[in-house]
Amino acid sequence: MNASLPTSTSTNALEKLLRERIVLLDGAMGTMVQQLRLNEADFRGRRYADWQGKPLKGNNELLQLTRPEVIESIHRQYLEAGADIIETSTFSATTIGQHDFLFAGHVVNRKDQAFFEEVVTDGFLRETAKEMNWAAARLARKAADEISNFTGRQRFVAGALGPMPVTASISPEVNDPGFRSVNFDQLRRAYREQAEALLEGGVDLLLVETIFDTLNAKAALFAIEEVFEAGAQRVPIMISGTITDRSGRTLTGQTVEAFWNSVAHARPLTLGLNCALGPKEMRPFVEELVGLVPTFTCFYPNAGLPDPLSPTGFPETPDSLAPQLADWAKQGWLNIVGGCCGTTPAHIKAIAEAVRDCTPRQLPTVPPTLRLSGMEAFSITAQTNFVNIGERTNVAGSPKFKKLILDGQFEPALAIAKQQVEAGAQAIDVCMDEALLDGVAAMTRFLHLTTSEPDIARVPVMVDSSKWEVIEAGLRCLQGKGIVNSISLKEGEEKFLGQAKLIRRYGAAVVVMAFDERGQADTFERKIEVCKRSYDLLTQRAAFPPEDIIFDPNVLTVGTGIEEHANYAVDFIRATHWIKQHLPGARVSGGISNVSFSFRGHNAVREAMHSAFLFHAIQAGLDMAIVNAGMLAVYEEIPKDLLELVEDVLLNRRPDATERLVKFGERLKQKVGDPDAPERAEQAWRSLPVEERLQ
Numbered sequence: 001m002n003a004s005l006p007t008s009t010s011t012n013a014l015e016k017l018l019r020e021r022i023v024l025l026d027g028a029m030g031t032m033v034q035q036l037r038l039n040e041a042d043f044r045g046r047r048y049a050d051w052q053g054k055p056l057k058g059n060n061e062l063l064q065l066t067r068p069e070v071i072e073s074i075h076r077q078y079l080e081a082g083a084d085i086i087e088t089s090t091f092s093a094t095t096i097g098q099h100d101f102l103f104a105g106h107v108v109n110r111k112d113q114a115f116f117e118e119v120v121t122d123g124f125l126r127e128t129a130k131e132m133n134w135a136a137a138r139l140a141r142k143a144a145d146e147i148s149n150f151t152g153r154q155r156f157v158a159g160a161l162g163p164m165p166v167t168a169s170i171s172p173e174v175n176d177p178g179f180r181s182v183n184f185d186q187l188r189r190a191y192r193e194q195a196e197a198l199l200e201g202g203v204d205l206l207l208v209e210t211i212f213d214t215l216n217a218k219a220a221l222f223a224i225e226e227v228f229e230a231g232a233q234r235v236p237i238m239i240s241g242t243i244t245d246r247s248g249r250t251l252t253g254q255t256v257e258a259f260w261n262s263v264a265h266a267r268p269l270t271l272g273l274n275c276a277l278g279p280k281e282m283r284p285f286v287e288e289l290v291g292l293v294p295t296f297t298c299f300y301p302n303a304g305l306p307d308p309l310s311p312t313g314f315p316e317t318p319d320s321l322a323p324q325l326a327d328w329a330k331q332g333w334l335n336i337v338g339g340c341c342g343t344t345p346a347h348i349k350a351i352a353e354a355v356r357d358c359t360p361r362q363l364p365t366v367p368p369t370l371r372l373s374g375m376e377a378f379s380i381t382a383q384t385n386f387v388n389i390g391e392r393t394n395v396a397g398s399p400k401f402k403k404l405i406l407d408g409q410f411e412p413a414l415a416i417a418k419q420q421v422e423a424g425a426q427a428i429d430v431c432m433d434e435a436l437l438d439g440v441a442a443m444t445r446f447l448h449l450t451t452s453e454p455d456i457a458r459v460p461v462m463v464d465s466s467k468w469e470v471i472e473a474g475l476r477c478l479q480g481k482g483i484v485n486s487i488s489l490k491e492g493e494e495k496f497l498g499q500a501k502l503i504r505r506y507g508a509a510v511v512v513m514a515f516d517e518r519g520q521a522d523t524f525e526r527k528i529e530v531c532k533r534s535y536d537l538l539t540q541r542a543a544f545p546p547e548d549i550i551f552d553p554n555v556l557t558v559g560t561g562i563e564e565h566a567n568y569a570v571d572f573i574r575a576t577h578w579i580k581q582h583l584p585g586a587r588v589s590g591g592i593s594n595v596s597f598s599f600r601g602h603n604a605v606r607e608a609m610h611s612a613f614l615f616h617a618i619q620a621g622l623d624m625a626i627v628n629a630g631m632l633a634v635y636e637e638i639p640k641d642l643l644e645l646v647e648d649v650l651l652n653r654r655p656d657a658t659e660r661l662v663k664f665g666e667r668l669k670q671k672v673g674d675p676d677a678p679e680r681a682e683q684a685w686r687s688l689p690v691e692e693r694l695q
C-alpha cells in the first residue's frame, strides 16, 4: 500500500543514506531539560504566568511554547554532535498525554473511558496539544535545516509519538480485570491530531516510540494511516518498542517477535527498540530482532538503568556506551542508532565516532508468510503443521459457553478458552452472535478478560461475527495480530473492499468466505469462482497481502438425505486443492464440525467424520480449521468398519452411504447404552419424510 505511493525527496534521501552508512539518531530530550533545572516560572513563561491549575514544572512539551530557545538549543547540540535525525520534543504532546497537567476537568474517582472521552474532546487540551506539536516540529525543522545548509549534510526530523500515560490492554483495577480506563478509539483520536500537527509542522518521519502496550501503538498506526489517507504527505514510519523485563517481554506481555507481527502491517521504514533496560540487557533482544525483520533497524537504549547514586543519574558514560554500540555495529545489526534517557550530546558524539567505519546492516530477505500473534508469535511457515483453532468460545457453537455468557458469567466462560488452548488450540475463535446479546459489549468484555490470562492471551484471536461492528469491537481489543472471521462479497465489492482496507489498518489477517451477491458457493465451480474473484479484488484493489488471506470454501453439512448435499465435502476438498494451486500465498480454513451436523447426538460418528474429513482436506492443502480442540479422533485409530461408512458419506462413494451410516450410528448407540437419552427425540426426525426432515 505505502510502497506504491509517491514519496518525498527527503524520504528518498534518507533511504539512500541508510544503504550507505549507519545513521545517527539524537539522544534524550527529557534528561537534557532536567539538567537545566528550570523552575515553575520558566515552564510557565509569560503565556501561562496566571495559570490557576496544577504546577506546570516538568511539563517539557510546554517549553516549545514558553521557552522555545531551550528546546532549539538542545536540538542544535545534538545536530552538532553528529545526529542525522532529531526527534521532536512531543512525547506527551497529546490531549491524553497532557491531561494530568492541563485538564481542569471534573473531579472523578477513577479515570475511566467517560473521563477520557472528556479529555479527548476538550477544546483547550486539543488546541494546546496541536500547537505543541506544530511548534515542536517547526523548531526541530529550523534547527535541522540550518545545520543542513551550513554543513551541506542533510538532516532529518522525526515527529515523536509517545506511548501515552494510560494503556488500552491492562486494567488498572486489580479487582476488575475487564476494566479499561481508555479505549482504542480515544487513543486513535488523540494520536490522529498529534500526527496531523507534526506533519503540518514539516517532519520528515513519524516515530511511534517507547511502545509498552502494542494496542496503544496500533491505535497510533491506525491514526497515522487515516491522516495519510486524508491527504497529508505520506512520510516513513519508524516503530520502536520497549522491553521492560529481562525475559524479553513488553509491559503488556508480548515477546519481540509477537510485537513485530503485531505492527508489521504498517510497513515501517524501521523497527527497533528503545529506552527501558540499558544496552547490556537490551543486547539479546536486539540480536533476536535483527534476524527477524526485513525493515531497517533502529536502536536507542538508555544510558543504563536509572541509578540515583551516579552523578548523572545513569551509569553509562559516553566512553562506556559507545564501545557497546560499536560492537552491535560490528555484528552488522545497526541501521540507525542513538540514545534514550540519560544520553547527552557527548554520548551521541562518541557513538558517531565509534560506528563511523562500520558498514550498515544488510536487510535480510524474509519470505512473506502468515504471521499472527497473541502475547507470543505464531508465524505459520512451510514447516508448520496443520493449525487447530478452538471452536468452543462460540455462543452459537457451544450451549455451555452460551449459557455462561448470557448469565454474565464471563470469568467461568474463560475456562472454556483456557481448556481449548490447553487441548492444543493454536488460536481461539470467539463468537458472540446471539439475538439476546449485545455483541459489541460481550466481545469487548470477553477479549479484555482473556488478555489478563497469559495462558489464553498467548495465542492469536479469531474474531468471529457476521456483524461488522462486532468485528471492529474485537479488533479494537487486540494487541496481537488476530484474524477477522469473516468478510465476503455477499453485499458487493465496495463493502468488501472497504472492510478489507480497515482490517489492514487494524493489522489483522482475514477469513474470506466463498459467498457472493448470488449467495453461498456450494459447488466446486462456484467456490473457486468466488475465491478467485475475492483474491483478485483484495490483492489488486486493496493491496491486501496474499499471505494474510485465508479462504473458507464453506464446509457444508453432508449426510442430510438430500441428494444435492451429497458432494459437499468432496467439493470443499477439491476447492481447497485448487485454491492452494492457483491463489499463491493464500491459506485455506474451514469450520470442520459443520460437516457432521446431521449426526448430532452421535458423537462417535461425528468425531470419526471430523477426523476423516480433516485427513483428506489436509492432504488437499487445508492449512487450518476451526475444531473442537482436543476432541479429534486419530484417523488411524478409527475402527475400520466405521471409517469405511464415514468415508462413503464424505467422499460421496455410494448412493446409500448416508442410510448405512445412520443405521450404524443407531446400533452403536444402543450398544453403548444410550448416553444421550434426551437426544432420542432429536433422532426420531430421521424417520420422517425428507421435506419434514429439512424443517
Ligand code: THG
Pocket: 391, 392, 394, 396, 397, 398, 399, 400, 464, 485, 486, 511, 552, 554, 555, 590, 591, 592, 593, 594, 600, 626
Ligand atoms: N467457517 C468460519 N467460521 C465458522 C464456521 C465456518 N464459525 C462457526 C462455525 N462455522 C465453526 N464453529 C463451530 C462450533 C461448534 C460446532 C460447530 C461449528 C458444533 N457444536 C456442537 C453442536 O452444535 O452440535 C455443540 C454441542 C455441544 O457443545 O453440546 O458442532 O464454517 N469461517
